[in-house]
Amino acid sequence: MNSPKSHPLLLGALSLSVFFMSWIILTKAVGTKILPDPFQVIGEIIRLFKTPLSGRTLLEHVLFSLRRVLIAYGLAIVSGLPLGLMMGWSSLCRKIIGPIFEIFRPIPPIAWIPVAILWLGVAEGSKIYICYVGAFIILALNSFTGTRYVEPILINCARVLGANRKRLFLGVAVPAALPSIFAGLQNGMSMAWMCVLAAELVGGREGIGFIIIQGMNLDRPDMILAGMVVIGLLGALMAIVLRILEKVLCPWRRELV
Amino acid sequence: MDDYILSCQDLTVSFKDSEPPVLRGLTLGVRENEFLVILGPGQCGKTVFLNCLAGLQLPTEGAVYYRHNKVVGPGRERGVVFQKYALFPWQTVLGNVAWGLKSQGVSKEKRRAIALKYIQLVGLSGFENAYPQTLSGGMKQRVGLARAYATGPKVLLMDEPFGALDAQTRYAMENELLILWEKEKRTVIFVTNNIEEAVFLGDRVILMSARPGRIKIEREILIPHPRSYTDPTFLALRQEISAETDLAL
Amino acid sequence: MTTYNPKTVTDQSGSHDPVKVKVRHLTKAYDELLVLNDISFDIRKGELLCIVGPTGCGKTTFLNCLTGFAPLTSGEILIDNEPGNLFRHNIGFVFQEPSTIPWLKVWDNVAFGLKIKKLPPPEVISRVEKMLDTVGLRRFVDYYPRELSASLEQRVALAREFAVKPDLLLMDEPYGQMDIKLRYYLEDEVRRIQMEEGTTVAFVTHNIEEAVYLADRILVLSQKPSTINEEVAIDLPRPRRFDAPEFVAIRNHVTEAIKWW
Numbered sequence: 001m002n003s004p005k006s007h008p009l010l011l012g013a014l015s016l017s018v019f020f021m022s023w024i025i026l027t028k029a030v031g032t033k034i035l036p037d038p039f040q041v042i043g044e045i046i047r048l049f050k051t052p053l054s055g056r057t058l059l060e061h062v063l064f065s066l067r068r069v070l071i072a073y074g075l076a077i078v079s080g081l082p083l084g085l086m087m088g089w090s091s092l093c094r095k096i097i098g099p100i101f102e103i104f105r106p107i108p109p110i111a112w113i114p115v116a117i118l119w120l121g122v123a124e125g126s127k128i129y130i131c132y133v134g135a136f137i138i139l140a141l142n143s144f145t146g147t148r149y150v151e152p153i154l155i156n157c158a159r160v161l162g163a164n165r166k167r168l169f170l171g172v173a174v175p176a177a178l179p180s181i182f183a184g185l186q187n188g189m190s191m192a193w194m195c196v197l198a199a200e201l202v203g204g205r206e207g208i209g210f211i212i213i214q215g216m217n218l219d220r221p222d223m224i225l226a227g228m229v230v231i232g233l234l235g236a237l238m239a240i241v242l243r244i245l246e247k248v249l250c251p252w253r254r255e256l257v
Numbered sequence: 258m259d260d261y262i263l264s265c266q267d268l269t270v271s272f273k274d275s276e277p278p279v280l281r282g283l284t285l286g287v288r289e290n291e292f293l294v295i296l297g298p299g300q301c302g303k304t305v306f307l308n309c310l311a312g313l314q315l316p317t318e319g320a321v322y323y324r325h326n327k328v329v330g331p332g333r334e335r336g337v338v339f340q341k342y343a344l345f346p347w348q349t350v351l352g353n354v355a356w357g358l359k360s361q362g363v364s365k366e367k368r369r370a371i372a373l374k375y376i377q378l379v380g381l382s383g384f385e386n387a388y389p390q391t392l393s394g395g396m397k398q399r400v401g402l403a404r405a406y407a408t409g410p411k412v413l414l415m416d417e418p419f420g421a422l423d424a425q426t427r428y429a430m431e432n433e434l435l436i437l438w439e440k441e442k443r444t445v446i447f448v449t450n451n452i453e454e455a456v457f458l459g460d461r462v463i464l465m466s467a468r469p470g471r472i473k474i475e476r477e478i479l480i481p482h483p484r485s486y487t488d489p490t491f492l493a494l495r496q497e498i499s500a501e502t503d504l505a506l
Numbered sequence: 507m508t509t510y511n512p513k514t515v516t517d518q519s520g521s522h523d524p525v526k527v528k529v530r531h532l533t534k535a536y537d538e539l540l541v542l543n544d545i546s547f548d549i550r551k552g553e554l555l556c557i558v559g560p561t562g563c564g565k566t567t568f569l570n571c572l573t574g575f576a577p578l579t580s581g582e583i584l585i586d587n588e589p590g591n592l593f594r595h596n597i598g599f600v601f602q603e604p605s606t607i608p609w610l611k612v613w614d615n616v617a618f619g620l621k622i623k624k625l626p627p628p629e630v631i632s633r634v635e636k637m638l639d640t641v642g643l644r645r646f647v648d649y650y651p652r653e654l655s656a657s658l659e660q661r662v663a664l665a666r667e668f669a670v671k672p673d674l675l676l677m678d679e680p681y682g683q684m685d686i687k688l689r690y691y692l693e694d695e696v697r698r699i700q701m702e703e704g705t706t707v708a709f710v711t712h713n714i715e716e717a718v719y720l721a722d723r724i725l726v727l728s729q730k731p732s733t734i735n736e737e738v739a740i741d742l743p744r745p746r747r748f749d750a751p752e753f754v755a756i757r758n759h760v761t762e763a764i765k766w767w
Contacts, residue, residue, distance in 0.1 A: 297685075298685045298687060298688065299655060299657045299658075299684065299685055299688065300655060420683065421682075421683070423561055423679070423682065423712035423713075424682075424711070424712040424713035424714070424716075425560065425561050425712050425764075426561055426712075450684070450685030450686075451685065451686060452685075452686050452687075453686065453715075487754045487757060487758055489749070489751075489754075492748065492749035492754065493749060495748075495749070496747075496748075496749050499686065499687060502685075502686075502687045503687070504687050504688065504691055
């Protein structure tokens, strides 16, 4: 038997190779016209890097999407986090904002696309807005539940130690909610990517979503898959960045692993 | 009333009108630097009583006094050690112990110095930068003790602090608590459901009845320290208090 | 002061009770860490065996091996002369942490094991009702576990295990959170049920007084890697008194054998 430490790497490599093997076999079965094999997709990515599509290289398209996501995500953080924290902390806030929030919460961000285009046009505004809505709801919700479920004994303990209300909030509620907030940051990021794709699929002449739609229009499955792979890689990369950030900001959580 | 550092008068707490009160008509005075143990079976309202003394729970009737002042909330003269440790997981041992000092506006170097002193007193030197979840139960409660001591309260309220520890660790902690208390005398009010622990630690034991909680008997414990768990007088007193205790089924 | 001269039990063949559990050369290691080191002993049918040892000596690992939850590194454990099997042998467990089922009310929690064993409904009802009275949960039948205190919740777990009348009952520090009065009451209950049903009980505890109060025999484990330091047979008459000189002498003796502080 292998020692347990070598297992994760080994199993990871094994599962990936099984995945690619199946992909290649499937390609052989259905033909490259329908499903290009992994090498074709990689080749297409490299081609898109060099040859502009609609006047822009792959890198420029990626930067367009990335810019939209980051602006929306940033806005969602500065508005969603404080709102969620306030709602979790103050019952007055909860009572006032809660009902409105409950109505807006279940509306899928994609449902906002038509009105967003109507109000903000097909340019950047509407795309950023849709991403923002998606990330905002998730961030607000996670910071809300995080603060709401702080252990009462910790609050009591802080009161006994002489904390005033401000310190109870900043020194107990917020750090206690951090793990939940970070879960929200991760999910909010995924949601922002999901939304930017949807927005770019509907309209626009740049971005990864545009590449995918072009692939469909030109009947180029390798181009579609290339776009999908790029999204997958970008998403994974940003998730890793967030995880590193969490380790730095929540060092006590590291001890749990 | 005058001799008492902490006292309560006709303390009654009920949460629902339909149910009998949790505590009924408790009157009690605690002398300065006394080690008072509140002993009671499960569900007798011991924790509620301690929360009243801490100012975390306001009584339905009656009042708690610190010297001559009515208690209306937590105050820096009363520190608490909690049953489930209640350590801040995002703070290191040092951060936890120094936490209360920050609220008092103590400067950073001074906070550190005071915290280090109490960390050393409870025998946790070398663990200053460890996070609570890496510590064993006994060590966590040492942090709890150091943290309560650090803010310099006159009265220490302890809510079954060793209740979650195994029997052997508990014996060790009981011994260490007494050593600490001898070094830095404070008024201690120690809540427990463990008769053995009560007789080992207390100058005086108040036995509470099952719900609604009332004072059933009171015993001064005159056995000199260090006490032995298996000494005949010790066991006899334990037996005597045990016979008076309600079986809380 | 009475001093205690231990009758160290080395040869169990003198007893006429058949062996319920046979442990031979039990060794358990987690990676490099050796927890249990070549332990051999028997538990006789109908015996109440207490297992004590210093903090962190692997008592819980020991029980986990007995239950088959943790695979053995080497050695063997035989129940009724065959490898332990949760389906074939009627084994009950009570853990340190209450292990109630959160979505079932108290009554259904207690009935849980009986329903799994497909007992006829009238039998289920009568056994559950009897257990509820025994452990004093009558008032709480319609509560969910989360509405109960830790000690009440533990009693639900006790009642559930007692109700199925296991022939081997394994208990891991079940009374840690309870007050002494309640502890002695429930210890008496374990003893009574054990006598009535002829149950074999292995009871792990940190509390030496509890062990001396309950046990027919105490197994004293050493610090990790654990071996058996000593076996102490206790033939004090029952009910035992914790302040009797003979009791205190045995308690002191066992405390010495553990040598922890």
